[in-house]
Amino acid sequence: MAAENCLCKLLDRGSVESHRLFRARKTVFEMLRDRGYSVSDNDLSMTLPHFRELYGEEPDTSQLTITTAMDRDPSQRIMVLFCAVDAAKLAHMREYIKQILNEKVHDAIIVYRNSMTPQARIAIKEMPSPYSVELFQMSDLLVNITEHVLKPKHDILTPEEKDELLKKYSVTDNQLPRMLQTDAISRYYGLKPGQIVKITYSDEPIESFMTYRCVN
Template identity: 40%
Template sequence: MASGLVTDDAGVGRLVRIRSTVMHMLRDRGYLVVEHELAMTRRDFERKYGESFHREDLLINKCKKNDPNDQIYVFFPNDEKVGMKHIKKYVEMMNAEKVSRAVVVVQQNLTPFAKSFLQELEPKIHLEVFQDAEMLINIKEHVLVPEHQVLTNDEKKTLLERYTLKETQLPRIQITDPIARYYGLKRGQVVKIIRPSETAGRYVTYRYVV
């Protein structure tokens, strides 16, 4: 699949599932995703992109529900190996559109040089990298994954004041945790975790992102 042209049945099926996970992830992060995008079937997908297409055709651009200027891109590189030339091209596009955040869905992984370049771009440009294999299944829908809610700065402040806590006294969640990556969490944020409880109905805990 070096050319990025997807023609085989299995390849199309994989990308239908991957795109679905991406759309649900964007909605869960607060981006404006309409219902028919979430419910897109294989037939809908082929009607939109054709029976053969390039991965790059799946490009997604969304804005936050409450802020049209807060946008994100999702890129699907054609090439199996993604290096500096790909990242530079995406950064140019993002700068031109004044977009500072993007997700890159790769077939394998980034080259070491590309990984280093991503770190140099922070904090002005934030690119998150997911592999195809990570996006085939939506981890949020797993039965063992409880509900997560990201607190706003005001909600975080209220929580800490109510319990007279410093944020560092809260239990921690690593920024590399799969669920933290799904929500695109940043260091310093606090996430509310809601688990079902046989006695209380639900059990709430909070985690500080490190």
């Protein structure tokens, strides 16, 4: 009986949908923090029970919208929208685009549930400059990939650090190993072509060492 009671405590008796949205939103907050955006400790430490207390077992995704700004430059704002439908279509994206334009937020992230039509993707890709919208499937955000025990440490070089590195080794960024912009780490940090990432490996079986990759 004691063992059964212990197992019951480990079971999540709430809805799967609220659990998935909680996990995805938590990862988004961590991702924004790691990109240099302002994120409160309360948002980072929110528990699943508290999330369900605030938003219920079947959350209204319009209430989950996040808007924040860069710590170093409050004029650089970002908006995160969660798409409620299983298959995001052009009409849904038009509503989100309208919301982004009305808020005059140049950077945005849309988290969609399962799938998105080609027409919807094209509408996002054709957003006018200077607007930029990133797309993440919810399943890609259920776990923070940077916290995996086997993942090496990634540090994004500033423009000054990049210039110093290239000068030190007398190389151009084209001569460095590549990291695709579509790589999971690149997407997590929102990296742009030309940015350089310092990767530090410190696993016990091998001696700690560093390498650099340029986003392509």
